[in-house]
Amino acid sequence: MIELPNTSRRKFLRNIGYLSVGFPLISSCFAEQEQKIAERKNFYGDLPGSIRNANAVNAWLQVLEDGRVLIFSGKVELGQGIRMAICQVAAEELDLELDQVEVHLAETGVTPDEGYTAGSGSVPNSAMSVRYAAATARQKLLELASEKLNTTIENLIFYHGTVKTKSGSQSLNFAEILNGAQIDMEVKKPIPVKVSSDYQYVGKAIPRKDIPKMVRGESVYIQDLRFPGMLHARVLRPPSYQAKLIDIDFSNLGTSVAGILKTHVNGSFVGVIAEREYQAVKAVNFLKRVAKWEETTALPNEAALFDHLKSIAEPAQTIRNEGNFSSVNPENKTFKASYTKPYLMHGSIGPGCGIALFDDEILHVWSHSQGIYPMRRALAAMLKMDEDKIHVTSVPGAGCFGHSTADDAAADAAILALAYPGKHIRVQWSRQDEHTWEPYGTAMIMEMEASLDENGKISAWKSDVWTDSHSMRPDSDPATLIDASYLENPVQLRGRGYLGGGHRNADPYYSFPNLQVNAHFFDGPLRISSLRSLGSYANIFAIESFMDELASQAGKDPIDFRIAHLQDQRAIATLKKIKEITQSEPLEVNEGIGFAFSRYKNNTAYCTVAAKVNVNQKSGEIILQKMWAVGDVGQIINLDGIKNQFEGGVIQAASWTLFEQVHFTKKVIRSEDWNDYPIFRFPMIPEVEVHMIDRPEEKAEGGGEVSMPPTGAAIANAIFQAIGKRVNDLPITAEKIVG
Amino acid sequence: MPKYNLQINGSQKTVETESDTPLLYVLRDYLELNGPKFGCGLSQCGACMVLIDGVAETSCSTPIAAVRDSKITTLEGLADQNGNLHPVQEAFIEEQAAQCGYCLNGMVMASVSLLQENPSPTTSEIKEGLELNLCRCCAQTRIIKAVQRAAKNL
Known part of the structure; x- marks a missing residue:
């Protein structure tokens, strides 16, 4: 899956010199001919941000010398199957076979800068940019072919990479039409796009091309890259966040461990380069024993974490305020509840890995970062180098679920490559470093208050959320990279990144006459950044647990109660569907089914989750038997891909809900490996059923995070249905059931 | 050395x-x-x-x-001399039993081993057989289906 264009393609693309064939699109001449091929209609809607930043067709699409098409996307493959989704969209608009489309994912200087691959944004941004660029290219190819073949556009058909006359007597492939040029015209509305009823690939469950490579053990991941003469390095991380290196004695390293080529110390950064990977492992283990540190780290008492977080929070900021929360009829019944979520790990199965080579002019970096352009800005600032002197290629790693350690591993490799030029330096993180140094999803507190009127409807609602930032992703601020804080001249963080993630989905999607949402931001004690779905998981856990409690207080059916407060028919459809598929599910004693709904970010895709549990009232043991999810992501690009994302999302979020919590002492992170930080293992895995509502006429939304937020509350609500007990503090463990 | x-x-x-x-x-x-x-x-x-x-x-x-x-x-x-994939490998492709696929090696090896010992495992035997293997993308339900499919085709 490390699919770089081959030499001839690169040469072809290089030699054409971007000869311009761009001139304004004439859109009036395709109507009649289109009906005979596939119907098209003009798109006048909003263009995605990605294409507004890079609006030339050839930023997204180039024709190869054999007439096939190479698509450029600034997004990276994280196991979400974006490569295939983009391939389907491009093949659809250009009437190509899937094999006639190659997709080149993020590489600086080659693909557009699309920021981070995050926030369920790759389909709406990247795939849709490719759609509009490909549709524009198609129209241009038709016009050019009509000139070349001296016939009308109406007499031309697109077929599997060629444009031919209807009689079939003449045909040209795309390269022949362009004659060595590329299409550098601007993508401008209106854009003639294929109508969804004529789709051949979009919406279908098309198998990914990378899975056969994975099962054969082909080179797929950054960990599989092997360059001639490549060396292996590891970094000795400090024993705790605030530790400073006082002294390190390398004198016996060479006699204790074979193959050591270089040690590198800069401030509290200690790296070691060896010929073989395991030699580097042993070297770091040796150095751990001889390094002397000054430790001043003072973490709060874990047992009193949430009191501590409240004590350090800034004054509340009101995020939304509609109607008047405090003017509610005093005769209404009011309810309050408080919820907490601990620090959670990304917990990638493959720890961070980075490779770098400094060739005395350019620093080449290979990384599984989610944002190679932003990471390049951070690297350039940390290394005090010109951005143009850093070339970053994205290569898949193990699934990361947000901003994890890929960028930090790339930074390690970059520092060591500069210290040891001319060789590829590969840095592989250990499991313990991954667990203890990754930027966690922050701990949060959610307090909810609501009033029910005499008809059992919610008349007022208030959400208060205590949260750290949910994004400390690397960009121009170098302190977002771990190393920058430990080099000789350490840098301080300039700010707290994106704060909006903390109150994402804290404002219920329901219609309440009086609504207030307040955010209380804090700088928490542990390193944090973006974890899949950001604050939505915790906020929806609180909102949907509370909705369930209010439904029960109002004596209403939990689904009907939600529907009564919703106006959006698409939202209602997911709830009705889940009711339909779960209503005949048999329930034994101590079993229950719970529901929860959310519309991700309140403006993208919809998901309702149902969970069925069996709870042992004596031991507190919870068996999650089955989960159902009903999703609506608008237009579906790849049916199997989206189902896979939804299935994975509910299981991962169920693991968060039932097991996960980062533990720490006053000084160090105590969750060092999978024994200290248990996640779902096979015997606990529930059966999962995903139903998608396809809406081909609606905007295509991403689905990577959509099923996670409702999962936690669905489980909590199922436990309530089973045994009448509500647990509001995550994770929901046996001790809390019996406690 | x-x-x-x-x-x-x-x-x-x-x-x-x-x-x-x-x-x-x-x-x-x-x-x-x-x-x-x-x-x-x-x-x-x-x-x-x-x-x-x-x-x-x-x-x-x-x-x-x-x-x-x-x-x-x-x-x-695992593939035979002619390059034909093992039925477990085939089944993982058929079921698209991966997201990032980083754990897939272990899942396939554990499944091959399990099916050698127990050619027609129940769902809970499959779950027990794969207990050591973690998948953070959470493709477990697909992996279970892949093992079931492979058991039929062995």
Whole structure:
């Protein structure tokens, strides 16, 4: 899956010199001919941000010398199957076979800068940019072919990479039409796009091309890259966040461990380069024993974490305020509840890995970062180098679920490559470093208050959320990279990144006459950044647990109660569907089914989750038997891909809900490996059923995070249905059931 | 440095390395195989699994000196001589039983081992058989279906 264009393609693309064939699109001449091929209609809607930043067709699409098409996307493959989704969209608009489309994912200087691959944004941004660029290219190819073949556009058909006359007597492939040029015209509305009823690939469950490579053990991941003469390095991380290196004695390293080529110390950064990977492992283990540190780290008492977080929070900021929360009829019944979520790990199965080579002019970096352009800005600032002197290629790693350690591993490799030029330096993180140094999803507190009127409807609602930032992703601020804080001249963080993630989905999607949402931001004690779905998981856990409690207080059916407060028919459809598929599910004693709904970010895709549990009232043991999810992501690009994302999302979020919590002492992170930080293992895995509502006429939304937020509350609500007990503090463990 | 003669995927390989080098590092770093993955180095996640004399075991904590004359099969060695994939590999493709696929090596090796011992496992036997293997993308429900499919096709 490390699919770089081959030499001839690169040469072809290089030699054409971007000869311009761009001139304004004439859109009036395709109507009649289109009906005979596939119907098209003009798109006048909003263009995605990605294409507004890079609006030339050839930023997204180039024709190869054999007439096939190479698509450029600034997004990276994280196991979400974006490569295939983009391939389907491009093949659809250009009437190509899937094999006639190659997709080149993020590489600086080659693909557009699309920021981070995050926030369920790759389909709406990247795939849709490719759609509009490909549709524009198609129209241009038709016009050019009509000139070349001296016939009308109406007499031309697109077929599997060629444009031919209807009689079939003449045909040209795309390269022949362009004659060595590329299409550098601007993508401008209106854009003639294929109508969804004529789709051949979009919406279908098309198998990914990378899975056969994975099962054969082909080179797929950054960990599989092997360059001639490549060396292996590891970094000795400090024993705790605030530790400073006082002294390190390398004198016996060479006699204790074979193959050591270089040690590198800069401030509290200690790296070691060896010929073989395991030699580097042993070297770091040796150095751990001889390094002397000054430790001043003072973490709060874990047992009193949430009191501590409240004590350090800034004054509340009101995020939304509609109607008047405090003017509610005093005769209404009011309810309050408080919820907490601990620090959670990304917990990638493959720890961070980075490779770098400094060739005395350019620093080449290979990384599984989610944002190679932003990471390049951070690297350039940390290394005090010109951005143009850093070339970053994205290569898949193990699934990361947000901003994890890929960028930090790339930074390690970059520092060591500069210290040891001319060789590829590969840095592989250990499991313990991954667990203890990754930027966690922050701990949060959610307090909810609501009033029910005499008809059992919610008349007022208030959400208060205590949260750290949910994004400390690397960009121009170098302190977002771990190393920058430990080099000789350490840098301080300039700010707290994106704060909006903390109150994402804290404002219920329901219609309440009086609504207030307040955010209380804090700088928490542990390193944090973006974890899949950001604050939505915790906020929806609180909102949907509370909705369930209010439904029960109002004596209403939990689904009907939600529907009564919703106006959006698409939202209602997911709830009705889940009711339909779960209503005949048999329930034994101590079993229950719970529901929860959310519309991700309140403006993208919809998901309702149902969970069925069996709870042992004596031991507190919870068996999650089955989960159902009903999703609506608008237009579906790849049916199997989206189902896979939804299935994975509910299981991962169920693991968060039932097991996960980062533990720490006053000084160090105590969750060092999978024994200290248990996640779902096979015997606990529930059966999962995903139903998608396809809406081909609606905007295509991403689905990577959509099923996670409702999962936690669905489980909590199922436990309530089973045994009448509500647990509001995550994770929901046996001790809390019996406690 | 000592030399070790190993039987890997049906052929003899000689590797010169320190006696404490774990089998995983020999396979990846010296023999340049991609199948077994580094996940934890602690035998907790199963990403590094290989078949040792036909039984799936982690390779990250077994020193090379302990391997002796055992027959090692990696993911790369599962296909037959004509390159036809093992039914378990086929089933993982058919079920699209992966997201990032980093754990897939261990899942396939553990499933091959399980099906050799128990050709028609129940769902709970499959779950027990894969207990050591972690998947953070959470493709477990698909993996279970892949093992069921492979059991039918074996």
